[in-house]
Amino acid sequence: MRVTAKLSPATAAAAGAGLRWSSVVAFKRRRPLSCYRWNQLSKRTQSVSSSLAMHALELPVRQNIGTHASDVPLETCFHYTPSQLQSCPQVESIAQLVANKTKSKKFFFGIEITADNHGKPTCVDFNQFLPVMPTFISIVWLASYWNVPIAKVQSLQMIQQLQQHIPAMPHFSVYRLTQQRLDEFLALNLSNMLAVRGDKVHEDQMYHFGHELVKYARDKRPDLSIGVAGYPMGYTKDQTETQEMDRIICYLKAKVDAGADFIITQFCYSPERIVEFLCAARRAGVDKPIMVGVVVPESFKLYALMETIANISLPEQQRAELELIKQDDEKCRQFFVQLALRTIKAVLEADQGVYGIQFYTMNRFKSVLEVIGELRKQGVLETPQQDDKF
Numbered sequence: 329m330r331v332t333a334k335l336s337p338a339t340a341a342a343a344g345a346g347l348r349w350s351s352v353v354a355f356k357r358r359r360p361l362s363c364y365r366w367n368q369l370s371k372r373t374q375s376v377s378s379s380l381a382m383h384a385l386e387l388p389v390r391q392n393i394g395t396h397a398s399d400v401p402l403e404t405c406f407h408y409t410p411s412q413l414q415s416c417p418q419v420e421s422i423a424q425l426v427a428n429k430t431k432s433k434k435f436f437f438g439i440e441i442t443a444d445n446h447g448k449p450t451c452v453d454f455n456q457f458l459p460v461m462p463t464f465i466s467i468v469w470l471a472s473y474w475n476v477p478i479a480k481v482q483s484l485q486m487i488q489q490l491q492q493h494i495p496a497m498p499h500f501s502v503y504r505l506t507q508q509r510l511d512e513f514l515a516l517n518l519s520n521m522l523a524v525r526g527d528k529v530h531e532d533q534m535y536h537f538g539h540e541l542v543k544y545a546r547d548k549r550p551d552l553s554i555g556v557a558g559y560p561m562g563y564t565k566d567q568t569e570t571q572e573m574d575r576i577i578c579y580l581k582a583k584v585d586a587g588a589d590f591i592i593t594q595f596c597y598s599p600e601r602i603v604e605f606l607c608a609a610r611r612a613g614v615d616k617p618i619m620v621g622v623v624v625p626e627s628f629k630l631y632a633l634m635e636t637i638a639n640i641s642l643p644e645q646q647r648a649e650l651e652l653i654k655q656d657d658e659k660c661r662q663f664f665v666q667l668a669l670r671t672i673k674a675v676l677e678a679d680q681g682v683y684g685i686q687f688y689t690m691n692r693f694k695s696v697l698e699v700i701g702e703l704r705k706q707g708v709l710e711t712p713q714q715d716d717k718f
């Protein structure tokens with residue numbers, strides 16, 4: 329196909345940085361290919377390199393950027409429902425979806441995945457979620473993307489595919505971000521962004537706070553749906569940071585005041601602490617929709633991995649209970665399924681206008697699906713009239 333579209337300076341710069349015209353132009357358009365074309369493509373079972381990780385995990389930075397960028401078309405392993413294959417999402421803005429669901433007081437959920445899994449495919453079979461689909465999907469931003477040409481970043485390529493079938497949001501961090509790079513990202517014209525500072529910081533980077541990214545993006549793209557991160561347990565990664573609630577909320581408010589549309593919280597194993605955070609945020613005037621982040625580790629090993637890296641632990645007594653069953657993966661899995669259910673119940677009962685949960689899946693769905701199934705049984709999660717409409 330010959331392309332004659334006029335490109336913005338930033339997009340042209342991206343092209344000048346060695347990108348193929350086809351990929352640049354594909355990003356530029358909201359719907360790069362007809363849904364039909366994408367549907368045909370996505371029917372193929374494909375594989376993609378992804379990593380067993382979530383946003384809270386600091387992944388090893390790879391020297392070989394070829395694992396995150398490639399000249400061959402991205403291969404994915406997504407299996408869509410018949411309804412997803414028939415029609416595109418009616419609403420692309422996740423801010424709008426989250427606001428609508430929150431306003432109608434309907435419980436909803438999203439899922440977070442990562443695009444890289446140390447060579448193993450990141451597979452998502454959306455049929456598993458039927459009859460209640462995730463409202464959206466988000467993909468973690470890895471520090472190692474910082475010098476990958478923007479159109480070749482795996483997570484962004486995946487978003488490009490996914491958004492034909494489900495509202496999709498890339499995380500985007502300021503790690504080693506330059507002005508040119510940020511303008512290139514915004515020129516992709518994606519509908520959504522989760523703006524984060526990132527786990528890693530480089531002394532030369534342009535921004536050091538999430539609110540700086542939000543402000544610039546909001547000014548440049550008033551239409552962009554922007555989510556930011558909230559921290560019930562504080563900024564646990566850094567021991568020198570204050571974990572004092574007032575300060576945590578003050579920093580959150582700075583991001584909201586800079587133009588964020590909604591908030592997703594870091595995982596936290598204490599329902600009481602989450603509710604305390606929600607109440608404090610509301611008291612401080614944070615009136616944007618909040619989604620609570622929930623993780624459901626499938627084994628003690630996965631729990632321990634996150635405990636080490638994110639520096640977030642179970643409350644003491646529960647930690648001791650877990651210790652007694654740590655050799656038994658199934659018992660551990662059930663422990664976290666029940667904790668997730670208690671957390672969600674506490675959040676809903678807190679009556680702080682929170683109706684959404686974001687599941688940090690770590691590309692594993694067994695426990696998340698069990699929690700969702702239980703929420704349906706309990707009537708918390710309503711089954712829509714049509715099979716899987718958003």
Ligand SMILES: Cc1cc2nc3c(=O)[nH]c(=O)nc-3n(C[C@H](O)[C@H](O)[C@H](O)COP(=O)(O)OP(=O)(O)OC[C@H]3O[C@@H](n4cnc5c(N)ncnc54)[C@H](O)[C@@H]3O)c2cc1C
Pocket residue numbers: 383384467468469470471499500501522523524525526527528536537538539556557558563565566569578579580582592593594595621
């Ligand atoms: C839902 C969610 C998704 C995430 N996704 C990713 C991801 O994809 N990739 C990734 O690398 N990381 C991700 N993270 C982790 C996140 O990048 C780290 O937790 C990071 O340490 C903080 O990022 P932030 O944008 O929330 O930072 P901010 O809230 O901006 O805080 C950054 C630092 O600055 C300080 N600070 C904040 N505001 C102010 C202020 N106004 N004045 C003075 N100091 C201030 C804080 O104490 C903190 O130390 C995610 C976290 C969450 C909760």
